Amino acid sequence: MANLEAKGKMSPWQLGIVITSALLTARLLPATTYIVISSEQFLWLSSALAGLLFYSAAYLIILLGQQFPNETIGEYLPRLVGKKFGAVVFLIFITVQLINIINCLIAITTLYSIFLFDQTPRAVLIIVLLLAVIYCTMQEWGTILRVIQILVLALPMLYGFYSLIWINFETLNLLPLWPDNFSGILQGVAYHTEYYPGYESLLVLLPLAARGKVSFARTVGWGFLLVTIMYIIGGIVLIGAISAKTVSNVSYPVVFAMKSVEIPGTFIERLEDHMVTLFLPVTYISMMLSYYVIGEGCRKYLNYNDHRPFIPLFLPLIFFVCAFTNTPDRLEVLRNFSMFIGLFFSFVIIPLLLILAWRKKGNIEQC
Amino acid sequence: MNKLPRFKFFKLSAVQPNSSLSETRQKLAEFQKQVQQSKAIESAINNVVKDLHKVPAQDEQPFIFTNNIEINEQLVRSALSRCDDITYRQFRAGKAKALLVYLSGLTDTNKLETTVIESLTGRLNSNETLGNINEITNLLITAANVTVVPKPKEAIANILKGNPLLLIDGISDAVSIDAAKYEKRQISKAENEDAAKGPHDSFNETLSDNIALVRRRTKDPDLKVEIFEIGVRTQTSVALLYVEDIVKPALADKIRSQLLSIRIDKVILSANIEEFLIDQIWNPFPQVLVTERPDKIVAGLYEGRVSIIVDNSPTAMLLPITLQDLMQSVDDYTGRPAVASLIRFTRYIAAFIAVFLPAIYVSIVSYHPGILPSGLSFYIAELRARTPFPSLLEAFLMEGLLEIFQEAIVRLPQKLSAAAGVVGALVIGTTVVEAGLANALLVVVIALTGLSAFSMPSYPFGMALRFFRIPALLAASILGLYGISVFFIVMIVFLCSLRTYDESYLGDLFDITLIEDWKDGLLRFPAKFLTLRPKRLGAKDRTKIGSEN
Amino acid sequence: MLNKINNKTAANIARQIIIAGISICICMFTTGCWDLKETQDRHFVLIAAIDDPDTVKESGSEKQPTAPHNSFPKHGTQDYMLSVQILKLVKPESKGGSIQSERTFVMSTLGTSMFDMVRDMLAQSSKSLYFEHLSAIVISEAAVKKHGIRTILDFFLRDPEMRWRTKIFITPGDAKAIAEFNPPTGEPGGPYLNGIIRNHKKNIHVAGSKTDVGFITRAIDNNLDYAIPRLEYIDNVPQLNGLALFKNNTLVSYADEYIIQGLKYILGTEKSAIISTNCPEHPNSEISYELFKHDTKLVPHIDGNNIYFTLDITMRGNIGEVNCPTSHNLHDSVFLHKIEQGIAQQVSKNVMDTWEFNQHLGLDLFNIKARLKGYHPFEWAKIKNRWEEIYSTIPLIVSVNVIIMGTGEHD
Incomplete structure (x- = not known):
């Protein structure tokens, strides 16, 4: 087409990029600690299993989307499960997205306040970032898509940077290769909701993508594969560099591992500070996408013309939850809640919806 | 009643309180009346004359020619x-x-x-x-x-x-x-956009000459030139140029109707027209490519753009444009592709430096000295120990000095500006440091920033970068590196949200659906490979005739 | 009409700009820029030296401040004395090459908690202390013996401001004296100490690989045994001399040059080394072998009930120096082979002595435990409980392969 941006539409590959960029966020930083506490040196294995698991959830969502092309979750829910249940399910969907934003915000601002600041109140960091997110969400989809495609470049940079940890790699830390603690690894898989957030956005984003030669399952699958491989290699290096025991003792192991890298003779020092800077755009994408999905989902659900009115509505909620969650026990509660609700939505609600959709379709065909 | 003394002098107004003032007032009023009446008579006569003229004249014509x-x-x-x-x-x-x-x-x-x-x-x-x-x-x-x-x-x-x-x-x-002839400037060398290789002729202030310069470069009947008169009083000629079978459909029509709807009494500069064509007037980034080089205009026309040339302006406008058009220079196409690609890449880095370097300096010096290698950090600390100002103030001071010198040198006549340059170099380079007002490192930082802004092929673009330096500095001074990161992201969002004629301002930069355009974007491929017109401009006919066809 | 639209939008935009401006101003005034601290307003700590106040008092170098009359007794006992070396912000050298002034100064205080002492030091300091450029931590032997090393290092591990590549030293004397040292090169003392240890790759008698805060932390986390370089202050010159060996957070022993050499032969951490051996033909003269490539492989084996380790060492290098009274034909392969044999024997003896030294002390500097666990997890599970007694009986089979690559430029 003549126009630069097919407004409100994207190609399947762009959808793949969008989902890929939403997956990796700063949320994985604190999560690594408690995954390693349970999975020990088999972080990579549980990441691989989790990749499979969460891709299957994404695949279910794509299947569900195929049943209702050109419709978002907000539109078909009332038809599928009735008005009341529809509202509940929709609310859970919004909560999942909100939780993603909140977790991202907490993770990234805590990261910054630990590594770059001393006395700056976290609330200030939160509100600044939140306003920046809102500024982007207030744009139209074409702009957001473009922003994602630019900021996603921080991902390979971040990863390249992270690869410097290979300098400190020691095979001994990864041994033995025989897992003796299967339940721990499985528990680690559950904690991976923090490693693979944001794919639920597909429920709203699918109608925005133009169906092309390549299926969505494939492009999203490539994204998941890429991210999973990154996690697997990243997990191997991390454990190899600073050992599982140390990972479970520090709160931001990935950044901490970066601290141990020293390249003498170069200008760059304190690599962890640079890494922290690169985490911001990566996390920003996920937050902004979730926020847009909330706005767009509400717009479709309530049949509005514009997603913008919904954006400021959630600002105070997000801000207060973030600012309130500032002690370890509150963080623990939030973490467990977000894990529970994420898994519940992906592995209980979505399959149920899919089965319902299939049954309804079957009925219609029989008629 | 008091008895008045016999000999006493009074004011005339005291004796006869009403006489003098009221009389003069009365007379003045009468006089004014007469003047008004005469004015009324004059206008009545004028009206009659006008009516006389009007009666036979057609609409909007002041009179009609007679046989006599x-x-x-x-x-x-x-x-x-x-x-x-x-x-x-x-x-x-x-x-x-x-x-x-x-x-x-x-x-x-x-x-x-x-x-x-x-x-x-x-x-x-x-x-x-x-x-x-x-x-x-x-x-x-x-x-x-x-x-x-x-x-x-x-x-x-x-x-x-x-x-x-x-x-x-x-x-x-x-x-x-048709025997109009007036004094005009000869076609001379491009003053502001001179290229090392490539043609040297540039536009002058005469519309017909300017159009001729474009026409001379192409013998294409599809190159259309429409001339309008804009400005209710000045009636300035404005030419709209486009290549009919290449330009994006409706683009020329849209610009034409925009031009025709301009209601303004005078058009003196081409910028007068420019400001009516763009949507986001407060956006500091230039949304129109203003050039004095006819070859640039021709190249742009054949990429599917529209050009506007205003009489009495030595520049022509090219629109719509995208960011990378502002980052390209003619020398990219006359030089070797490999070198040109590298230079283009350097320009993007220079643009980043032009906006963010002082901010990064402030954030590192005031917030995160730990990020530097120890030796360098100690060195900076020792330098800074001798200057009394906080880093932000110091940076603003130097920034202000830089801007003042830039303005001074741009405004001064050429001979004086060289002298001013020497004074500036002396003052900034040595005296400021020796006086302990700023440290030597900051001078380097600010100088590098200034140079980076100058290295932009488009001067207005460099100005826009200068504009954004200030908020970046403020962000850095409030929240250090975090502030810079957030500001960087906000700036990207801002750039992405810009539109010129429904086209994204960023063009094909980082858009995978427009990935075909990459051959002439961040890099510059040899002409042999550039067989397609850029997709980003929505040209109707995308094939150029390349050697591979 | 375009003009009309502009009037309206201009008003809107003006309002937006005003709002943005006000909010920026509010931000500026309310934020107060919490963490803004100019570089020159920071006191960069370069060395943290930790002493035991009792031993320092004995040596008489420390004067206690007299307590104000009504002061409350200080909380707790005074377990440590912390001295910090701080960078002086002096004018960079002028062109004339004037007399070099000292670039650092030292402050000390007594206390129990490191953090508390650091804050306490602000009583003597015009600016607050920053540890971003901490280069070295020097701990006196007495301080380590008092409470172990974990408690001392805790502050340095917990604060994210610290660098992980900060070097740790143990000194038998006063740590404060080392902090007061001014290097003859004119650079600050901290980076100088940091530089000393970087040379470990070229000096076989000195060990410094993996002895910085990060690696020590990792070792502590994994419950491993570790070694920290010993820094002696002799004749106003700090000098690396030996290794302090730690087991379970306590200082067990010191290793001398010979043991260090053995450790390095086993772990292969050096890039280059000089090994001297007696000439096969002139027993009183020495031939120096310059090692430049060193591969080692330490592998556990389990053969039935026997556990043993094999160590394969391959060394490549040149002849660096020959001190013999008469010259040799160095192109004679038999003679070269004899030299190689001599060196190999020397190395393998050194390795065996080191191995036994370790076993004798019950130290596991080579990660024997982790290797066994990593390569043979099932067998490890069986012997886990008896490890202490098994360890001292594990034999090592060494094979050293020395190759002479070149004989030098001139015979």
Whole structure:
């Protein structure tokens, strides 16, 4: 087409990029600690299993989307499960997205306040970032898509940077290769909701993508594969560099591992500070996408013309939850809640919806 | 009652309180009345005269030409009253009286003599009468371009353009002869956008010359040139150029209708037009490529863009544009592709430096000195220990100095600006440091920033980068590296949200659906490979004829 | 009409700009830029030296401040004395090459908690202390013996401001004296100490690989045994001399040059080393072998009930120096082979002595435990409980392969 941006539409590959960029966020930083506490040196294995698991959830969502092309979750829910249940399910969907934003915000601002600041109140960091997110969400989809495609470049940079940890790699830390603690690894898989957030956005984003030669399952699958491989290699290096025991003792192991890298003779020092800077755009994408999905989902659900009115509505909620969650026990509660609700939505609600959709379709065909 | 003393002096107003003031007031009022009455009479007379003129005239025409040359002359004189630069030259064309009306400064009198006066007076006998108007224009007048203008308004406009008006007794039409000639600048070397290789000619202030410069570069009948007159009073000619079978459909139409809807009394600069064409007027980034190089315009036209050339402006506009158009220079295409690609890449880095370097300096010095290698950090600390100001103030001080010097050097005449440059270099480079107002490192930082902004091929783009330096500095001073990161992201969102004619301002940068355009974006491929026109501009016909076809 | 639209939007935009401006101003005034601290307003700590106040008092170098009359007794006992070396912000050297002034100064205080002492030091300091450029931590032997090393290092591990590549030293004397040291090169003392240890790759008698805060932390986390370089202050010159060996957070022993050499032969951490051996033909003269490539492989084996380790060492290098009274034909392969044999024997003896030294002390500097666990997880599970007694009986089979690559430029 003549126009630069097919407004409100994207190609399947762009959808793949969008989902890929939403997956990796700063949320994985604190999560690594408690995954390693349970999975020990088999972080990579549980990441691989989790990749499979969460891709299957994404695949279910794509299947569900195929049943209702050109419709978002907000539109078909009332038809599928009735008005009341529809509202509940929709609310859970919004909560999942909100939780993603909140977790991202907490993770990234805590990261910054630990590594770059001393006395700056976290609330200030939160509100600044939140306003920046809102500024982007207030744009139209074409702009957001473009922003994602630019900021996603921080991902390979971040990863390249992270690869410097290979300098400190020691095979001994990864041994033995025989897992003796299967339940721990499985528990680690559950904690991976923090490693693979944001794919639920597909429920709203699918109608925005133009169906092309390549299926969505494939492009999203490539994204998941890429991210999973990154996690697997990243997990191997991390454990190899600073050992599982140390990972479970520090709160931001990935950044901490970066601290141990020293390249003498170069200008760059304190690599962890640079890494922290690169985490911001990566996390920003996920937050902004979730926020847009909330706005767009509400717009479709309530049949509005514009997603913008919904954006400021959630600002105070997000801000207060973030600012309130500032002690370890509150963080623990939030973490467990977000894990529970994420898994519940992906592995209980979505399959149920899919089965319902299939049954309804079957009925219609029989008629 | 008190008894008044016998000899005492009083004020006149005290004795006769009402007399003097009231009388003068009365007289003044009467006088004013008379003046008003006379004014009313004058305007009434004027109205009558106007009505007299109006009655036979058509809509919006001040009068109508009659058969009688004396009346016609009177009418023209009244329309151009108090314009002393108008010359009225009476002569005889055969039997009939003829009158030439022209602007003395804007008309080629030599041409007038040979093509009109000589041919009309010389060829006709003194008792010969003239037939109709066509006979005169077709047979007698030897000027290259002659038009018959029946409408007086048009006739007067033509006079003001410099085209003499010929009136002949007995003929109720006026003839406008194309003999405008005025002093103009020669086509000279491009002053602001000179390229090392490549053509050196540049636009001057004359529309016809400028269009000719474009035309000379292409013999394509599909290159369309539409000329409008914009400005209710100045009636400035504005040309719209596009290549019909390449330009994005509706783009030329949209710009044409935009041009026609401009209501403004004067167009003096091309920027007057520019500001009506763009949507986001407060956006500091240039949304129109202004160039004085005709080759740039031609290249742009064949990429599917539209060009606007305004009379009396030595520059032409190209639109819509994207960011990478502002980052390209002619030298990219005259140089070797490998080198040009590297240079282009450098420009993007320079753009980043131009906005963020002082901010990064402030954030590192004030917030995160730990991020530097120890030796460097100690060195900076030792440098900074001798300056009294906080880093932000120091940076603002130097930034301000830089801006002042830039302005001074740009405004000064060339010879003086060299002197000012020396003073500036001395003051900034050494004295400021020695006086302990700023440290040497900051001078390096600010100088590098300034140079980076200058290295942008488009001056307005460099200015925009200068604009964004200030918020970046503030962000850095409030929240250090975090502030810079957030500001960087916000700036990307801002850039992404910009539109020019529904096209994204970033063009094909980082858009995978436009990935085909990458060959001439961040990199510059050899011409052999550039077989397609950029997709981002939505050209109708995308194939260029490449050697691979 | 375009003009009309502009009037309206201009008003809107003006309002937006005003709002943005006000909010920026509010931000500026309310934020107060919490963490803004100019570089020159920071006191960069370069060395943290930790002493035991009792031993320092004995040596008489420390004067206690007299307590104000009504002061409350200080909380707790005074377990440590912390001295910090701080960078002086002096004018960079002028062109004339004037006399070099000292670039650092030292402050000390007594206390129990490191953090508390650091804050306490602000009583003597014009600017607050920053540890971003901490280069070295020097701990006196007495301080380590008092409470172990974990408690001392805790502050340095917990604060994210610290660098992980900060070097740790143990000194038998006063740590404060080392902090007061001014290097002859004119650079600050901290980076100088940091530089000393970087040379470990070229000096076989000095060990410094993996002895910085990060690696020590990792070792502590994994419950491994570790070694920290010993820094002696002799004649106003700090000098690396030996290794302090730690087991379970306590200082067990010191290793001398010979043991260090053995450790380095086993772990292969050096890039280059000089090994001297007696000439096969002139027993009183020495031939120096310059090692430049060193591969080692330490592998556990389990053969039935026997556990043993094999160590394969391959060394490549040149002849660096020959001190013999008469010259040798160095192109004679038999003679070269004899030299190689001599060096190999020397190395393998050194390795065996080191191995036994370790076993004798019950130290596991080579990660024997982790290797066994990594390569043979099932067998490890069986012997886990008896490890202490098994360890001292594990034999090592060494094979050393020395190759002479070149014999030098001139015979």
